[in-house]
Amino acid sequence: MNIENNKVSPSNRVGNRANKRASNRASNRDAILVAARAVFAELGYGGATVRDIIRRTDLATGTFYNYFTNKEEVFEALSNETGEELRALLSEARKNAGNFEQFIEASYLTYFTYYAERPETYRLMRSNRGRDGDNSNMKGPQVTAGLAEMRQDIERAMKLRMIPQNDAGFLTATIGGVAFSILDEMMERNPIDPHHAARFAANLFMRGIDGAVE
Amino acid sequence: MNIENNKVSPSNRVGNRANKRASNRASNRDAILVAARAVFAELGYGGATVRDIIRRTDLATGTFYNYFTNKEEVFEALSNETGEELRALLSEARKNAGNFEQFIEASYLTYFTYYAERPETYRLMRSNRGRDGDNSNMKGPQVTAGLAEMRQDIERAMKLRMIPQNDAGFLTATIGGVAFSILDEMMERNPIDPHHAARFAANLFMRGIDGAVE
């Protein structure tokens, strides 16, 4: 028998299948999501197949289609999950911010901490960029939404004269770009230090390289 | 005639083949590259297939394999082409820079202008990020190389006290992140204005949001 071909003969599985079925019955959807997150993180969105996902599950092929219509849809669900968690955390962080700079630093810190604690989700998110055919927006809906909120915050801050008048679109883009690139750099370091990263990002954003003193 | 057995006898083809052979001989590789660029831009790297590429060509399937061994290799060739052009332009731009700020602005301007003038190449480059399995480095070799050079420039500038001592890794990442995000934002605007984008990016990088005045 082949090592790679880790099919389990049907009869072997019957025993634990019964249990699994009972316990999962309400949560097959979750089982699929968990498997999918791992698979996307490992293989990337493009490289992953629906078969890879269900293989990591005790479920049958067809069952997948009772919950999702295709790979895209699972990915979306996963993204939304992340997006909602992140959005909630971010809006929580904002509440406690006294001024714009604190608001920015808190946002970065929340964002960096979130992924520092969830490396698999980090890899999942990375596997998003450049999805087949979805070239128009490489960021995924939840990122787009998050940045839209950010833009409103920035425009409000400008209106309230908390920060100088400026190109809000570019500023928003910059926040996102800095967040992505610093995140990538941070995740490759050891130890991973979200506080350092957040301070750097916020300082740089607020004062440029002069402010980003170590 | 039988549909399944639709072999075409060699002699049937001679007429138009003669021309094709003569005219393409030296430029089939180019024809493939041109087609590949368009296909990648349209479908993304992951979504594109070798068949898609040759279909956009009047070459036969096998001809593709006379020039490249797979999709990856065409992509690499395309990337290298872009990377080399860009590197040449950037090093040219640097020569004329009087100080660090001018160096940064010139770099951004060169980069933004390059893609502003080559929208298809821009879309091609975007389709790079997140290549299957190549999760470890989403940026492609030429971007990595470009950033490595940039990092050396930054470290040199820090050593010469042209800029404050700082976290060179984060600074380099930031330059890249800002470049990507501003580029994306710029390309969606109409008209596309590389000068504005470069000034914004350079100002922000040098002085933070205070400096990034419109």
Place this chain on the structure above:
Amino acid sequence: MNIENNKVSPSNRVGNRANKRASNRASNRDAILVAARAVFAELGYGGATVRDIIRRTDLATGTFYNYFTNKEEVFEALSNETGEELRALLSEARKNAGNFEQFIEASYLTYFTYYAERPETYRLMRSNRGRDGDNSNMKGPQVTAGLAEMRQDIERAMKLRMIPQNDAGFLTATIGGVAFSILDEMMERNPIDPHHAARFAANLFMRGIDGAVE
């Protein structure tokens, strides 16, 4: 309708599909084996393709891969089937042999009769010899195993002084070689006469050309 785009909508197929599924479910593997035997017999192992096999079936391409992973594997299954049948028959025949000569003749007779009754299997077996890359052992595992058993029998007979001391390796090889060559000659005759062939082979082996009297 377009020839290239001849997708059949699923619903079109339901009618005859239902039957096929029900009737074949347990026997698709068999259907493939039957087809494979015929194809190998006709085209030889090297000349046969997986497509040839499934084409002889009313199954879909992919179905083949639900049962076997490639051509090699079907062939092995077929060979083992033959090998096991033959081994069983041979060991049965041996039991009834009173002395070494009877043992040899019974073996030959069993062997010749087996193929005389299964001409297609005979052609299948012939298509084995000289499999690509498997140059080291042209005989296939089951033949090798059969000859190994035979060798033990010979060595035992020599130890018991039932036959003269001799080069057991050469003797075993000879039994195989005589079996093959006489089988080939026998199968080309009409009528096919396994008894005559077995008597000839056994006599020759026991007494040389003097013994092999007609």
Place this chain on the structure above:
Amino acid sequence: MNIENNKVSPSNRVGNRANKRASNRASNRDAILVAARAVFAELGYGGATVRDIIRRTDLATGTFYNYFTNKEEVFEALSNETGEELRALLSEARKNAGNFEQFIEASYLTYFTYYAERPETYRLMRSNRGRDGDNSNMKGPQVTAGLAEMRQDIERAMKLRMIPQNDAGFLTATIGGVAFSILDEMMERNPIDPHHAARFAANLFMRGIDGAVE
């Protein structure tokens, strides 16, 4: 550049090509035969491709077709070469045989010695058996011809009462079968001893296991 893809760029070859061309001009056919023998021995007939053959040569693809029309034809040429050499040696050996038994032993000795001295040719010959589609005669034309001659010799011997009347077809087949199987066994031994093999084969053929005393 790829290690596996050991194409040599055209310009690199120009130098030695000129020489090669001059020296080979009359013997390209031979160069192909030499390469083909090695390739068939290594990959087996089925596994070898025309490309494999010419790749082992300094010649261009198309040149192959100036000398042979396909793989089959080279193989045939190679076989005939061997067949003719062998036939010549055998008829030489026969001349010196005083009686039938000496004739048989001399034949075996010649045959075994021939392959003992040409292991590559031996492997080539083995790669013959079971050629695609050529199931009807697994032995190749030269073997068939050799055996036909042998059959005439046997029939003549029977007519002259040098040996008992018998089934000439079976006897001839037996000679071939014993030759093949003893050859295979002999080639796996170390040292390879054609004299021992020939004596064994001849004795066995003449007197059966009683005669085949060590």
Place this chain on the structure above:
DNA sequence: CATGAATGAGTATTCATTCAT
């Protein structure tokens, strides 16, 4: 005659998706 780029039919294999049970 030699060359080697071009050809395109052919092969193995994968995988999303359906559907009878």
Place this chain on the structure above:
DNA sequence: CATGAATGAATACTCATTCAT
């Protein structure tokens, strides 16, 4: 709802063969 065998379009890649040079 769950199952998983069946499906067949689609893909990457090979290779014998042709033919303009």
